[in-house]
Every structure is written in structure tokens, then in C-alpha cells.
Amino acid sequence: MAQNNVLPQPIEQALNQLGGAITPEAHLTDVLAAFETILNALQDSSPESDAPANTEIQAIKDQLQASSKKLTALPMWNLARLKEAEEEVSTVVNATETATDKIMEHAEAIMNADSSNPEAYNTCVMDAVMQIFEACSFQDITGQRLARVSDTLNDMEEQAVRTMNVIGADEPTPDSEFSDRDQRKQDLLLHGPSNEGEGVSQEDIDALFD
Amino acid sequence: MAVDMSMSILVVDDYKTMIRIISNLLKQLGFNNVDSAADGAEALEKMRRGGYGLVISDWNMEPMTGYELLTEVRADAKLKPTPFIMVTAESKTENVVAAKKAGVNNYIVKPFNAATLKSKMVSVIGDF
Numbered sequence: 001m002a003q004n005n006v007l008p009q010p011i012e013q014a015l016n017q018l019g020g021a022i023t024p025e026a027h028l029t030d031v032l033a034a035f036e037t038i039l040n041a042l043q044d045s046s047p048e049s050d051a052p053a054n055t056e057i058q059a060i061k062d063q064l065q066a067s068s069k070k071l072t073a074l075p076m077w078n079l080a081r082l083k084e085a086e087e088e089v090s091t092v093v094n095a096t097e098t099a100t101d102k103i104m105e106h107a108e109a110i111m112n113a114d115s116s117n118p119e120a121y122n123t124c125v126m127d128a129v130m131q132i133f134e135a136c137s138f139q140d141i142t143g144q145r146l147a148r149v150s151d152t153l154n155d156m157e158e159q160a161v162r163t164m165n166v167i168g169a170d171e172p173t174p175d176s177e178f179s180d181r182d183q184r185k186q187d188l189l190l191h192g193p194s195n196e197g198e199g200v201s202q203e204d205i206d207a208l209f210d
Numbered sequence: 211m212a213v214d215m216s217m218s219i220l221v222v223d224d225y226k227t228m229i230r231i232i233s234n235l236l237k238q239l240g241f242n243n244v245d246s247a248a249d250g251a252e253a254l255e256k257m258r259r260g261g262y263g264l265v266i267s268d269w270n271m272e273p274m275t276g277y278e279l280l281t282e283v284r285a286d287a288k289l290k291p292t293p294f295i296m297v298t299a300e301s302k303t304e305n306v307v308a309a310k311k312a313g314v315n316n317y318i319v320k321p322f323n324a325a326t327l328k329s330k331m332v333s334v335i336g337d338f
Contacts, residue, residue: 097227100227101227104227104230104231104234107234108234111234111237111238188275188277188278189269189277189300189302189304189305189308190269190270190275190300191300191302191305192270192299192300193299193300193301193320194299194301194302198301199301199302199319200301200302200303200306200319201301201319202318202319202322202326204303205301205306205317205318205319208306208307208310208317209310209316209317209333
């Protein structure tokens, strides 16, 4: 009976070899390679006469190799693009702020202009209006930057979906990533601006205060 | 009773631009005594130091939100009577209901115009 518990030598060697190879830090491809090593050892120790077992092992090996190929064929995640997108958004925020400051400055100049001298007043207003027009050109540049950010996010989403499909990962449930920051947002009703068509109108709010 | 046009108004918003917009609108409406704070904590500190005739506050600010400021103000016997208008992009019903329950005097959703600001101010502090 005791002899039945002894593993064939090639399998025992394979398992010993793998013991240190499969760690929590191991990549999925390493795990698949480890299984393949075990299957190879099983195949080597299986008698040639055991055709059904050998066929079964070969089928599993083929499946593992197909999975490995799918994994290695996954697109590389270009994290530098995410960093670039972050910088683009930051630039847009700064450009918007700069342009808004400039527009406000010239609007205030109009507001405070002395209208007692019509000619000087007219010159001041026209000059300020031209400066406001110039400042509004930020929208074209920021639009292009945001289009690039949108492209990056779409590409990343596509890559994430492909990766999840290959590794068979489920989409995270809202609860699984509920952070302290999310809790604070929920407690203090920090939803941020509503999307178009969502949220209550000023008229609806007014009705609550009448 | 006539509105005191020289009363001090505290505008609370973490965006300098929004403070500038509201301050200019108030100036156009005839209120020149306008002070500002960048979040609820700074506003509360300023309110405890001096009296304001009206507070116009954003909701979404760090570290202290406008909603927290409102609840602190209403819990403080000295500050409690101060008229408080919330001006915010938070437009969910639960926000409006929570603010009303906490004692806000009126609620304006961003983006807003001068006419809306004036009409809400009139309903809170009286005609001017």
C-alpha cells in the first residue's frame, strides 16, 4: 500500500522544481509553464500502453499552450500614455484657468471703464473685446488635447476588456472597490455636477423653497 | 425693512474664478462689501471673527464642504441666524433636501445667471 503513495520520480522532481517557482509574485504565464512541466513529467511517466491517459494529458497540454499564446498575444499596456493623458488634463485645467482669468480681467476692465469720455470708452471696450476673443481661442487647443485623452481612455478600456476576457476576470462590483474617499463622498453627498438631463432643475428647486 | 447695501457678504468657493464671478455680480447688484473664503473651515473661522449679513457658499470643497459649513453654522447659537445660500453644481434631489433640512435659506444650481442670484437674494434678505 505504501508503495502506491510514492510519486513517479519525474513527477516528484518536477514538483520539487516548481515548489520554489510558484510564488505569490509569480506571473500567470509562469503558472501555466509550471503546469506544463508537470504535464510533461506525467506524460513521461505514463506507460505508452495507456493511450487514453496520454491523449487526455496531450489535450490539456494543448489547451494550456493555447491559453499561454492568448496571454502573450495580449497588447502591451502603454502606461506612458496614461501619464501623458494625465498631463494633458492638467494642461487643459491650467489653460482653462489662464483663459478664464484673462477674460475676467478684460470684462472687469469694461465694467470699470469711465464712460464720461465716449471716445476713450469705445477704445477701451473694443480693445477688451478683442482680448476676450483672443483668450477664447484656448477652446480649440483644449478640445484637441481632450480628444487625445479620450482616445487613450478608449484604447485602455479596449485593452482592459481583452485582458479580462482572456484571464476570465469578472467586472469588479461597486462594493469591491469602495474606498474611504468613496465613503466620504457618499456621507457628504458629493456627487459632483450631474450629466445632461440628470439632476433637478432650478425650477424644481425653487418649488421646494416657495 | 430696507436691505443694508453695505452689509458684508461672505462668498465661499474653492475656485478663485467663481469667487471673482460672484463678487462681480454682487458688485453689479450694488453690494461692494464682499469677502471670500476657499473652503468651509476658512469660512467658519472668518464668520466667528466677524459678522456677515449673508453667506453664499459652494457645496463641494475640501477639507470642509459647504454642507458641513451649513450644519456648523446652524449649530452655533451666534451664527445660526446668518442667511445662507448654497450655490453649487450638486443638483441631486437628495442634496437639495438635505440642505433644506439643515437650514439653508435658498439653493442655486450652477451654472446660474445674475437674475437668478438676485431673485434668490431678494427672497432671503428682502428686496433691494
